Amino acid sequence: MEPNQAPKAKGKPFIIISVVAALLAVYGVFKGYHAFTHESTDNAQIESNAIPIVSRLAGYIDSIAIKDFQNVKPSEVLVQIDPREYELALSLAEADLLSAEADLSNANAQLLSTEVNKRVSQSNLDIQEVRLNKAKTDLLRDESLFKDNSITRKQLDDTRSAYETAQKQVRSNQDQLSYAQSQTGTIKAQIDKVKAQIAAKKSALENAKLRLSYTKITSPIAGKVGRTNLQPGQYVQPGQTLFTLVNNEQFWVTANFKETQLEKLKEGMEADIIIDGYPNVSVKAKIEGLSDATGARFALLPPDNATGNFVKVTQRVPVKLSIQNLAEVKPFLKTGMSVTVSVKTN
Template structure:
């Protein structure tokens, strides 16, 4: 009996030693893997999935006359997603068109004066030529009659008549020259009016284009393909120009922004592979690679960045945003959502 008990005791000791050895091997294996992983990887759970979110704005003020989208509804780029009442803007276009027609009429009126002014200039020029000939003739007649009067061949009345004709011819010449100067001045005035009318037409055309542009803004168009976010927009609601109505979340492109500690990025480079674990889908294996680094820490983008020069400095490990592209994005779009928390594991060696 003692021999059997000794054998059983020896077998139990051997089993315990074996189990202890096996446990030690398993523990060493896991410790080795942990240490090896820590030496060759950098990990953070301060990461989220990101995508493009486009704000949908109203370019003009007005009352919403049509809006039927539901929260989180899918829309395509170019779809009309809301309509602002356009009566006011249609009237503005009509008013701008009428103003443009009036400006064009003013230009036609100014241009129609040029032929009349040109005709007056021609008549004045011709009159000057005639009056200059008449003055020269009257001058010669005075010289001749003066000699005849001194000889006693003509009477004083005849001589005075010659002098009067000479003076009249001179005054007629001065009058014709004055009419030519006036016609030249009228030409400059008419040309200035034409230039002013053309400038007015350009201004009215610009106003018409602006009115038509505002009219086109009454139809709010989807700037990209995606899903409508939470909306509180209703028909009949008044919106301001530049007011954000809701956001349009794109579902065509996703990426991960992981915030690594500043002590972790020494060996991280663009192109290194990354294992991504989404908290909401732990059974999905997602891979990616680093595509870029932020040139500033997250604290620098905060609304009130810390001021370390105030004398109350406390050193805090900073976080650097790292951009990670997701591989095989097309097959994962049904599960990826902006804002989901993820864990990023970067292989650095």
């Protein structure tokens, strides 16, 4: 039996080698076809908007309503700054406004009183002018009668005295009317000034309300809180970044392709994305736009190639891809995760 089994044993390695060679050939054909119809890069990351949460006021933290990596909703209160100082400022602004409104009411009452005095002065002037005209007529008549010796000197003097008194009374009433008119103008100017003060104090009141509202630091979007390092009683400054809020509703991919790959890339092309951390998750994407500058140009210190030691380096151009099945894969997406992008160019 041993001579008959030897040829069979010698044939097994050949079969294995043939199968392996066939698999390698198929794999080579697949990779060649894939390379011909796709452009790929592993220099890519998942992106999202990271919003710094800052304090608009100076003050001491009263309470903290969030913790690390917590999901938050829009307008949800995150941090409460001690509001007592700003509540007092609001009360003071309200009192200032009430005082200014009281001044306006008082000025309006003075204007009304002055208008009444002006009308009374005008009426008195009209009466005195009538009396003056009568006194003048009496004087002219008595002067004529005196020439005819019809009246005595005393009667003429009394008539002349009454006329002069009427003249003085008219001048006095004219002065009173002028004073009332000037008072009216003064009070109207005062009213305009108080109205301007009221407008300023209303603005101050609104500003006090606004500053009081800033003591509640709220979430501008739905997202997830990053790392926090806050404690109640901690003092914060205006403009100080407290922590970062990541928008976990919107994600996209930024892939840095070599400049030699750009010839085949166009907007709207579909792409497959493999997440390094979740290789079995299928992410579908589409090219949304290509940058008009290389990634090096966005660096803090762009390279200067105008030197004698120039070494040509293949540049990379950022390409933005929108995720098409975002609702399905969103639980697996984390900002900054590395991915591999394969764009279907054919």
